[in-house]
Amino acid sequence: MGIEAVPASQATLEIDLAAVARNWNGLRGRLAEGSECGAVLKANAYGLGAAEVAQALGKAGCRRFFVAHLGEALALRNIVPPKARIFVLNGLLEGEEQGYVAENIVPVLNDPGQVQRWSRHAGKIGRSLLAGIHVDTGMSRLGMTPSEASALAASRKSIEGIALAFVMSHLARAEEAVEANRQQLSALKDLRARWPGIPASLANSSGIFLGDAWHLDLVRPGAALYGINPVPGRPNPQACVATLLAPVLQVRDIPPAQSVGYGATWTARAPTRVATIAAGYADGWMRSLSNRGGAHYRGKLLPFIGRVSMDLVTLDASACPELVPGNRVELLGPSRPVDEVAAEAGTIGYEVLTSLGRRFARMYRQA
Numbered sequence: 001m002g003i004e005a006v007p008a009s010q011a012t013l014e015i016d017l018a019a020v021a022r023n024w025n026g027l028r029g030r031l032a033e034g035s036e037c038g039a040v041l042k043a044n045a046y047g048l049g050a051a052e053v054a055q056a057l058g059k060a061g062c063r064r065f066f067v068a069h070l071g072e073a074l075a076l077r078n079i080v081p082p083k084a085r086i087f088v089l090n091g092l093l094e095g096e097e098q099g100y101v102a103e104n105i106v107p108v109l110n111d112p113g114q115v116q117r118w119s120r121h122a123g124k125i126g127r128s129l130l131a132g133i134h135v136d137t138g139m140s141r142l143g144m145t146p147s148e149a150s151a152l153a154a155s156r157k158s159i160e161g162i163a164l165a166f167v168m169s170h171l172a173r174a175e176e177a178v179e180a181n182r183q184q185l186s187a188l189k190d191l192r193a194r195w196p197g198i199p200a201s202l203a204n205s206s207g208i209f210l211g212d213a214w215h216l217d218l219v220r221p222g223a224a225l226y227g228i229n230p231v232p233g234r235p236n237p238q239a240c241v242a243t244l245l246a247p248v249l250q251v252r253d254i255p256p257a258q259s260v261g262y263g264a265t266w267t268a269r270a271p272t273r274v275a276t277i278a279a280g281y282a283d284g285w286m287r288s289l290s291n292r293g294g295a296h297y298r299g300k301l302l303p304f305i306g307r308v309s310m311d312l313v314t315l316d317a318s319a320c321p322e323l324v325p326g327n328r329v330e331l332l333g334p335s336r337p338v339d340e341v342a343a344e345a346g347t348i349g350y351e352v353l354t355s356l357g358r359r360f361a362r363m364y365r366q367a
Helices: 017-029 042-047 050-060 070-076 097-102 112-125 146-154 179-192 338-345 349-355
Strands: 012-016 064-067 085-088 106-109 129-134 162-168 242-254 272-278 294-297 300-303 312-316 328-332 361-365
Touching: 012 017, 017 050, 017 361, 042 050, 042 349, 050 064, 050 070, 064 070, 070 085, 070 097, 097 112, 106 112, 112 129, 112 146, 112 162, 146 179, 162 179, 272 328, 294 312, 328 338, 338 349
Parallel strands: 012 361, 064 085, 085 106, 106 129, 129 162
Antiparallel strands: 012 242, 242 272, 242 328, 272 312, 294 300, 294 328, 300 312
């Protein structure tokens, strides 16, 4: 959608696909020799458009894509390059077997029951089926226990008909330089040794920055592709991807002692110019940002005043007397990095991006 097709009263979310591709290439350039860079596209590519991101990354050379659900994988099957693999991290539930087979989708098997079902289905259709194996080395979320994985490795019959694409685990504290990361790496390498020649995968976005040892055969970046900082506390090495611009609907001047918004949570101490913009918690602009953070306009920060409501946010625009209805202010972008907005909202960049609502007009800059 071009800007000329967007109603003046509608906020726009600009997604820079060239920046996504640059971020992916930058991560690939950090990898140890022999390690492949995949891409995580779950949750609609962190809210930014899985179909468009998949096309951009496919053109950049990515051939390993990860999603959460089978439905997400099916939506991408005809969008990624024909020889690309799509892996479903949430595993194989009963009754889904034929859906995976029909569209050449690869499940990541999370427990012995899933392995048994996939092996049984391979026997039923008379051919080998590809799968990943997820081992829990410290997250206590999805994945087989190390003892279950060891028992599986010891019994060839239990994986009869299954061709292993990789054995994987997931780092619980990748953003921190802690011993737990090394313990998880050691546990995965010990288990991987039980499957000689099978690739291994451990590192997410932040895991890539832990060093070459964590790269193994395949890395699975997600957040860093979309501009979220993979190294909190240090300068963000990733390019900004998403820019959210909201239109000003009305500007008014209020006197001292006048309150703003529901609950009168903000009261003017001096004459104040108030701008109301078209965004709110119905768009995923979090209510926790009430009286916190702000928007940028021509290099100036305009603080949020009053509560974020369903469709509207009010700003102190006293610093910008030139601001008029129809102007657009930056809620997210180069001047308002996603991690900064997240900190103000008391959350993480992942939640900010995945919460961005459907009412925003999405516009894509092509890679």
